[in-house]
Amino acid sequence: MTEVLSQDEIDQLLTAISAGDTDTDDYRPINDTRKIKIYDFKRPDKFSKEQIRTVSIMHETFARLTTTALSAQLRSMAHVHVASVDQLTYEEFIRSIPTPTTLAVINMDPLKGNAILEIDPSVTFSIIDRLFGGTGKGTKVQRDLTDIEQSVMEGIIVRILANMREAWTQVIDLRPRLGQIETNPQFAQIVPPSEMVVLVTLETKVGDEEGMMNFCIPYITIEPIISKLSSQFWFSSVRRSSTTQYMGVLKEKLSTVDMDVVAEIGTINIPVREVLNLRVGDVVRLSNVRVGDPFTLSIGNKKKFLCQAGVIGKKVAVQVLKKIADIEQEDFEELSAEGDDTYE
Template identity: 40%
Template sequence: MSGEILSQNEIDALLSALSTGEMDAEELKKEEAERKVKVYDFKRALRFSKDQIRSLTRIHDNFARLLTTFYSAQLRTYIHINVASVDQLPYEEFVRSIPKMTVLNVFQVQPLEGNVLMEINPHIAFAMMDRLMGGHGFGGGKADGLTEIETKIMSNLFEKSLENYKEAWSTIVDIETEMANFEVNPQFIQMVSPNETVIVISLNTQIGGTSGMINLCIPYVVLEPIIPKLSAHYWMQSDRKDPKPSEQKLLQQSIHLAQVPVIAELGSAEVTIQDFMQMQIGDVIQLDSSVESPLVLKVGQRAKFTAQPGILNRKIAVQVIDHLARGEEDGE
């Protein structure tokens, strides 16, 4: 059946046709089975689930925020970066989608195998360089006309930003980033085979009045060892993960050294506001406990022990007599 919603009259007519034999239920099932056949393009093999794509989006949302802070401090101007899309496609298709001459940074993410490619639109790259040189952030210029000095300035700026990529991935895996290559022609960079699946994260970037895209291309071979960690199940497990024995020992030591207030309560009394306002030095307040009754010893705000008063080394002290039962604790 088609995916459209039927009215009640159409449903009644369909049931009537089935009951009178005008329509054959077996033929309908056969047609439905035939419609379930879908065309599959092996050149666009989908190796990542929606769950894993969402995890990658979350990681790079964090990366976009870190980049915004980093570039705002470096360039001293308005910067805004956010994730526009996260897609999986063949490497060849990604190369065709970027300009013929652009700014390309290839960097390693040890201990993961392979390289990651960061493509910065020339308008964005030149706006950054113009700000570094004291300009207003003009985004004009062509990538194929870069001088050695301009190449050095750009590569240094982008290399420093890779520390933010390391931090963005820290919740999943510890990586060490290192710049491997700086290029302007994508045809000179062949990281993987043309049909290899890659993840492309597109970042909307605005620097002052200049806007453009920063694209991150991550080959499947890079993410393959950590794919299980990109599932929601792993995230929930990591949240409930028990501490290691060394962490437990450190936690116990910290708890043992923690200081808590201990209060010996002689008793209590209730007075009216009027009596309280008229209270003078020398007035006596009658407590609700007798002299023979043991004191209540509180740890924090919870009654835990009974005690008797005394003196130790010429200082007022209390001696613990007994431990209060749980019901008596809760009643305090």
């Protein structure tokens, strides 16, 4: 407890201050360095920190699956990852997104109510440009979708929702369905403005274009399974589940991704001076390569096979001879190093 001064002590203290014998700075209150967070009682938090963390973990799986699916369908590098998970009012969410944008109203069967998947215009038009045969670059477009473009995006969103179902498997057998697509946020009032929602923000990159995808889930929609959004329930469910199906999905998605395949006859180091003097018709001699020697077939910058050159009809081709991994290291080095003849 704080000590109470007597009247004599108070008089002595005042006398000392008046005489200048005591520094008044010693009696100033100490600044409180604690951070104070403002709490709005009219807008109480509905989700605990643990529940927010579980939602984030769920959608990290969703982001990985969506990365693979988009890369396969667009035949281009795509990357999706969770940027943040927050709780806010539906009105705050609607005010935070651009107009026009791509707003997909999602039925969250068997949960009651709807959710919103919002895709940034830069991502939307980059996807559309890629699917229409373009490069996906320079697509800073701000307009509503045409009927054809909306139909294309419906197909993309349906594939994304399949990944969402997979990501939610540990919590509920979710069967999300696309309701309608809107471009004006004011036409997508799925809950009252003051209703609390959890907002999953996903940074999305398609080719060189970057933007956001936002998944907005109202509290009243997710409330029936809120008790399952705990770390203990989540990790126990993960341990019980098998990863076989997940790996099967990954293999299926990856099987359609294009890879660079390069047949490398040989290499040589030459000075820059000679490179600058190269002309049409010049012959470059490759060292340590004999005519008829097998050469390397690389897939995605990884040396995978030994092969030999040939023709099929009127086209040049290569025939795979053996996996490099199956060859003893010393045998491979010997194949690469022996012989002084050159191939021109």
